[in-house]
Amino acid sequence: MAVVVGNNERISVKRKRPNPFFQESLEKLYEDAKNTNSKLEPMLKEALDSLSKYPLPLETGAECIILKGFNKKLCMFLDKCLECHNSNKSIKPNLISESAEVSAKQIKVDQDCKENKTVCPKSKSSDTGEQNQRFDSEKFDSDNLPSTSNTSSQESVTSLKKIKSKTYKPAYRSGGYAILIALLENMQENPSKLSLSKEELIEKAQKHSEESFVRPKPESFYTAWSNMSRLISKGIVIKSKTKKVEYSLTENGITLATKLLEESTGIRTLNDVIFRSNSVSPNNLNRTISDTELNSTPISGFQSSCEEITAFALPAGSFEVLLLIDKNETSGPSKKNDPTVAQFNKYPDMLHEYRSLKVGDFTWIARHKINRDQELVLPFIVERKRMDDLGHSIKDGRFHEQKFRLRKCGLKNVIYMVENYGSNSHCGLPIQSLMQSLANTRVQDGFKVHLTDSLSHSARFLAMMTKRITVEYKNQDLKGCNSEPTNGNLMTFNYFNKTSTKSKPLSVTETFIKLLLQIKGVSVEKALAITNVYKTPVALMKAYENCIDKKESEMMLANLKYGSTKRNVGPCVSKSLYHMFSTK
Secondary structure, three states: OEEEOOOOOEEEOOOOOOOHHHHHHHHHHHHHHHHOOOOOHHHHHHHHHHHHHOOOOOOOOHHHHHOOOOOHHHHHHHHHHHHHHHHHHHOOOOOOOOHHHHHHHHHHHHHHHHHHOOOOOOOHHHHHHHHOOOOOOOOOOHHHOOOOOOHHHHHHHHHHHOOOOOOOOOOOOOHHHHHHHHHHHHHHHOOOOOOEEHHHHHHHHHHHOOOOOOOOOOOOOOOHHHHHHHHHHOOOEEEOOOOOOEEEEOHHHHHHHHHHHHHOOOOOOHHHHHHOOOOOOHHHOOOOOOHHHHOOEEOOOOHHHOOOOOOEEEOOOOEEEEEEEEHHHOOOOOOOOOHHHHHHOOOOOOOEEEEOOOOOOEEEEEEEOOOOOOEEEEEEEEEEEEHHHHHHHHHHOHHHHHHHHHHOOOOOEEEEEEEOOOOOOOOOOOHHHHHHHHHHHHHOOOOEEEEEOOHHHHHHHHHHHHHHHHHHHOOOOEEEEOOOOOOOOEEEHHHHHHHOOOOOOOOHHHHHHHHHOOOOOOOHHHHHHHHHHOOOHHHHHHHHHOOOOHHHHHOOOOOOEEOOOOEEOOHHHHHHHHHHHOOO
């Protein structure tokens, strides 16, 4: 701190150390950690630096938690040292003015110290030196704390000895938990083969873990397999040193795995909560129907409206609801330990299949229980985007093209599901721009937008959607054929996939719409409004030729209404289209 005196001279004043006892204790601990190459040396150095810079006095070690580098265990150790230090100070004689009484008191204290073999109270600096002990990399050694004859001090030391490092116990459905449970199940199923290779162990453990064993966490290099090094260091799992490395449980590992399995026996999984609820059970969703009703039922008067196939109906109870997952969302269901496949395998009661979808990533169908060729697509479709993929699709133009195809697929309920990826710091675009695009998707395009935190949450959302759609359609009679859905009629899956392909021949109007979507400011709603009036580019150019002057041509489309809100296309888009399609 600098002070300016009357002669304009700058005098530096050093502040007195406000916490000398804590600082000296930490200095001693730091020196011991440095001499023993302890892992806690960086932490102690950081704590010592922050304490030396702190200008206010601290009453207890617990108050040090506000400083950088201090954790709960270090604060607790300082509190115990301070308690022992204060206890030693409490047995010092009171200062009395008479020298004789002072001498007598001091002699008595010295005799008590010799008889009880305790440390006699000395100066503060010597007390501090006695308090600081050599320190272990795993925990602070309470056995080395100074002993006192005071009862309260002995009790504090005894209580400190009871503070031991917690027994390692992996969290439920973590990577370590999954590894232990998988090894234990392997021992119970194959007593002759107690060890597993890495590939075999990952295959068995993936179903017990929420994390992926093959795909790292967002913005990290760690997977669920990273827990193996801790299990080995704790002596829970042993790693064989043969040509092919294998892993097995030790005696402590068997005990811990058995305990974890017993504790998790009564815990309900997400599959149980969603699909095995007492209120609505998938086993009780379908009513009892006769064999006659179970067969496909033709619909009179409906066949004439469909082409190339006889219309059919699915009576209530004769069909089952399946979630269809696009193969492109996975590495293939045949590939072991695929992260996406592993997430959906957590729901064994959810009927789902992997197929090639020409549009969207997830949809639902109603399939006849006997005649499995009869499949009707339910009016729900989900497009899944990870946040970084969303940014890239906006930059390369796929975003608007995909939204156009989703709108034209014939399913009225379009859900845009966006997954967060870590802190969303590497998405190609600012997060504000991505949020604005999602808001436009919800307001202008009329899509439902759902944000999730991870792939696991996305799978949970789709499982809930499967349950809700099953409940919604369980008592309905469905009918459909190879045509666009109209008047409550559904289309078959084959027709849906065939008409949604990218490579199908496009009409002139559809090509015109795709062309308009490449212009800045033109949304799907605006493009559809323009093509409803002008089916082709030629029709638009002829309309421009009939205008009187340039101003009228530029504003010709400005007042054209679009969307359910009936808003105007606007002068900017109208002017851009004029300059693009005008022949002048």
